[in-house]
Amino acid sequence: MTADDRAPAGNNTSLMILAWSWVGIPFAYGVYELFQKLTQLFGG
Numbered sequence: 001m002t003a004d005d006r007a008p009a010g011n012n013t014s015l016m017i018l019a020w021s022w023v024g025i026p027f028a029y030g031v032y033e034l035f036q037k038l039t040q041l042f043g044g
Helices: 009-043
Strands: none
Touching: none
């Protein structure tokens, strides 16, 4: 692989931010909801 075959660094960074957000935001929301339900279940 030569330097010409790779994507520019800025484009790769933007894609990584988008990918992490696509997975991370719903995951964080799910964890938040899970803890709310656990506190209702065990905390009273």
